[in-house]
Amino acid sequence: MSHMMKLAATVSVLTLAQAAFSAASAENLKVVASFSIIADFAKNVGGNRVDITTLVGPNGDAHVYEPKPADAAAVGEADIVLVNGLQFEGFLQRLVEASGTKAPIVELTKGGEVLPNAEEEHHHDHDEAAEGEHEHEHEHAAGEDHDHEGESHEHADAHGHHHHGEFDPHAWQSVHNAEVYVKNIADAFCAADAAGCDTYKANAEAYGEQLETLETEIEATIAEIPEDKRTIITSHDAFGYFQHEYGLKFLAPEGISTESEASAADVAALITQVKEDKAAAIFVENITNPRLIEQIANETGLKVGGTLYSDALSDESGPAATYIDMMRHNLTTIKGAVLGS
Amino acid sequence: MKTSLATTNALALVLALTATNVASAEEVTAWRLFVSDHAEPKVTVVDAVDGTTLETLPIKAPASLYRSDSGRTVFAVQGSAGTVTALSSGIAFEDHGDHGDIDIEAAKLLGVEITGEKPSHFVEHDGQFAAFFDGEGIARIFSERDVLKGPADVREVKSSAPHHGVVIPFGNYDIVSEPNPDDSSKPPAGVRILDHDGKQIGDGVECVGLHGEAASGNLVALGGCADGILIARSGSDAPVVEPLSFTEGLPDGRVSTLIGGRGLQYFLGNYGTDRIVLIDPTAHSAAFRLIDLPTRRVHFAVDPIRAKFAYVFTEDGQLHQVDVVRGAITNSIKLTEPYSMDGHWSDPRPRVAVAGHRIIVTDPLKSALHFVDAESFQKAGELAVEGKPSNIVSVGGSGETHED
Numbered sequence: 001m002s003h004m005m006k007l008a009a010t011v012s013v014l015t016l017a018q019a020a021f022s023a024a025s026a027e028n029l030k031v032v033a034s035f036s037i038i039a040d041f042a043k044n045v046g047g048n049r050v051d052i053t054t055l056v057g058p059n060g061d062a063h064v065y066e067p068k069p070a071d072a073a074a075v076g077e078a079d080i081v082l083v084n085g086l087q088f089e090g091f092l093q094r095l096v097e098a099s100g101t102k103a104p105i106v107e108l109t110k111g112g113e114v115l116p117n118a119e120e121e122h123h124h125d126h127d128e129a130a131e132g133e134h135e136h137e138h139e140h141a142a143g144e145d146h147d148h149e150g151e152s153h154e155h156a157d158a159h160g161h162h163h164h165g166e167f168d169p170h171a172w173q174s175v176h177n178a179e180v181y182v183k184n185i186a187d188a189f190c191a192a193d194a195a196g197c198d199t200y201k202a203n204a205e206a207y208g209e210q211l212e213t214l215e216t217e218i219e220a221t222i223a224e225i226p227e228d229k230r231t232i233i234t235s236h237d238a239f240g241y242f243q244h245e246y247g248l249k250f251l252a253p254e255g256i257s258t259e260s261e262a263s264a265a266d267v268a269a270l271i272t273q274v275k276e277d278k279a280a281a282i283f284v285e286n287i288t289n290p291r292l293i294e295q296i297a298n299e300t301g302l303k304v305g306g307t308l309y310s311d312a313l314s315d316e317s318g319p320a321a322t323y324i325d326m327m328r329h330n331l332t333t334i335k336g337a338v339l340g341s
Numbered sequence: 342m343k344t345s346l347a348t349t350n351a352l353a354l355v356l357a358l359t360a361t362n363v364a365s366a367e368e369v370t371a372w373r374l375f376v377s378d379h380a381e382p383k384v385t386v387v388d389a390v391d392g393t394t395l396e397t398l399p400i401k402a403p404a405s406l407y408r409s410d411s412g413r414t415v416f417a418v419q420g421s422a423g424t425v426t427a428l429s430s431g432i433a434f435e436d437h438g439d440h441g442d443i444d445i446e447a448a449k450l451l452g453v454e455i456t457g458e459k460p461s462h463f464v465e466h467d468g469q470f471a472a473f474f475d476g477e478g479i480a481r482i483f484s485e486r487d488v489l490k491g492p493a494d495v496r497e498v499k500s501s502a503p504h505h506g507v508v509i510p511f512g513n514y515d516i517v518s519e520p521n522p523d524d525s526s527k528p529p530a531g532v533r534i535l536d537h538d539g540k541q542i543g544d545g546v547e548c549v550g551l552h553g554e555a556a557s558g559n560l561v562a563l564g565g566c567a568d569g570i571l572i573a574r575s576g577s578d579a580p581v582v583e584p585l586s587f588t589e590g591l592p593d594g595r596v597s598t599l600i601g602g603r604g605l606q607y608f609l610g611n612y613g614t615d616r617i618v619l620i621d622p623t624a625h626s627a628a629f630r631l632i633d634l635p636t637r638r639v640h641f642a643v644d645p646i647r648a649k650f651a652y653v654f655t656e657d658g659q660l661h662q663v664d665v666v667r668g669a670i671t672n673s674i675k676l677t678e679p680y681s682m683d684g685h686w687s688d689p690r691p692r693v694a695v696a697g698h699r700i701i702v703t704d705p706l707k708s709a710l711h712f713v714d715a716e717s718f719q720k721a722g723e724l725a726v727e728g729k730p731s732n733i734v735s736v737g738g739s740g741e742t743h744e745d
Contacts, residue, residue, distance in 0.1 A: 066558030
């Protein structure tokens with residue numbers, strides 16, 4: 001694990017405001033989870049003692065998520081805000097500022113083993129000006145509201161975009177790290193609700209056993225895949241931890257964020273690499289547009305092997321409604337496509 | 342120009358050696374205001390940091406102003422002169438990952454004019470500008486890069502008839518307003534999606550009364566429909582345009598003027614004359630929240646830095662701070678004499694812009710700009726500007742400069 005590093009305790013996007021709140025025993029903890037996978041962890045730990053609001057829901061892409069005023073209101077009313085950290089939630093700081101929350105912002109990757117971001121993105125981070133107005137003059141047309149002065153065509157700018165940092169944020173793709181997330185959630189819930197601490201710890205332990213079983217399954221399944229069929233193509237670099245832990249090689253046209261589209265040169269280079277590395281299978285992701293993958297599939301002769309769930313769960317009716325289901329679905333889908341290829 | 346900024350000098354050019362970069366790197370804050378005149382063909386460029394006039398740029402007619410997303414360009418749409426004039430703001434940012442550089446030079450006319458009959462709606466989307474010319478029913482589309490390098494390459498998108506319309510460039514497609522089939526002088530009846538060969542994709546989307554558009558994040562809203570607004574978003578290929586209907590129980594009204602939130606995704610629209618409406622484009626219920634104003638709305642603007650706030654100026658001369666999370670007015674301050682909304686729609690009236698820590702309100706009848714501190718919501722001075730300062734946009738921010 002030479003290129004793996006322990007996340008220093010000081011790596012924190014936001015100050016952890018350890019607000020001295022006390023959850024009334026009769027009331028559930030109000031928990032905001034930044035995206036669906038964290039919400040699933042929180043549900044497993046919190047059980048019926050917590051009420052969870054999920055910001056980026058099933059099949060949502062946190063990389064490009066635009067928080068709504070209602071999200072700010074939810075964060076403002078929360079007792080705990082659970083986030084991934086590692087700058088996965090590019091929207092977080094402005095959302096927290098807008099919310100005025102005093103709740104602790106708990107980064108669940110703390111204490112986990114994190115991988116460096118191999119291709120750190122470079123984004124500008126300066127203040128942007130107020131928006132131009134959409135005012136114009138024209139002849140008065142009967143019946144029209146000619147109060148044009150307020151019209152505006154405004155756009156997200158640097159404030160609205162996701163700046164990835166020096167680490168790959170997709171740490172949940174390692175089940176070991178998922179166990180760290182769960183422990184951090186239990187600790188946070190205990191700090192907020194001492195009366196429920198035994199329950200949270202028991203829930204976390206029971207769920208942890210399920211995660212260990214999952215890990216064993218993954219390792220056994222990967223072992224069935226021949227060494228020369230372990231190169232996989234996906235949309236964006238979301239599976240670095242899976243690669244590191246379990247021995248598959250993932251290539252993707254997009255980097256660790258879906259925010260920036262792959263360039264034509266990136267795609268051409270990938271196609272060349274796919275041919276050289278004899279990739280075994282190619283997959284779309286549930287959070288990304290499938291067109292680019294379909295194009296690469298056409299140009300390389302690979303058949304799209306299905307949908308992998310990378311940064312979000314499916315909805316309840318889908319095959320990846322929980323974290324464990326998601327990992328099992330991905331595993332089954334990869335194995336099926338590779339061994340069928 | 343008389344300068345009487347009370348506290349603006351406190352902002353005066355910040356030169357701070359950064360501890361993390363090379364010794365020659367300096368952090369610089371610069372804000373410029375571009376102010377058009379209600380009667381004269383000019384754009385006055387004001388240094389918002391020290392309150393001085395930097396340039397007065399001649400154009401052909403009184404103009405409405407628009408700034409680009411990047412802030413590098415400002416456009417003066419001169420309806421009576423049939424011209425859209427491109428200006429360089431003189432402020433540009435360059436991203437270097439761990440920091441941003443700011444380049445500052447003089448604002449100037451770029452020598453690029455897009456001409457046609459009755460330019461009206463001016464839109465930027467997907468890195469493309471679209472100036473719609475009502476008198477021809479044509480939008481002329483061009484990029485900032487082309488504008489900056491000289492006479493611009495222009496692509497034309499034709500609607501089916503001259504009308505008061507709009508075109509929104511959307512990747513390889515355009516969202517094009519559809520004139521009222523019975524009388525094209527009436528507001529449009531909806532939109533169509535065309536590819537760059539002019540071929541229609543799918544069915545048109547009805548929106549009788551279409552007027553007003555704004556973007557927030559990855560969504561575009563089009564207003565004016567009798568029963569709500571339209572929301573456009575990226576699809577798997579072509580954009581998808583869908584209606585967002587008014588919430589049941591709303592009083593009669595129409596949203597014909599829109600601005601889009603920055604930092605938070607929402608739209609703010611008019612709803613009648615003395616209400617505004619907060620729109621959550623993704624809400625399954627209660628997508629429209631009304632906020633009553635004390636008097637009729639004159640103008641509004643979102644705060645691109647303090648995402649939870651927008652500002653509304655009303656005809657009683659007050660500027661109101663709107664908390665878009667709470668959906669309520671949280672502060673008000675009297676800035677000008679009353680500006681009645683009676684009279685002609687184009688009478689000179691105040692406009693609002695935000696530049697860094699300042700909210701600026703033009704006061705055309707007093708030849709002044711009023712500054713309000715965005716944090717304290719207290720008056721922060723005023724600045725005399727010759728003529729009738731009307732439309733205003735701001736460009737600026739902070740970045741590093743390097744001596745080496």
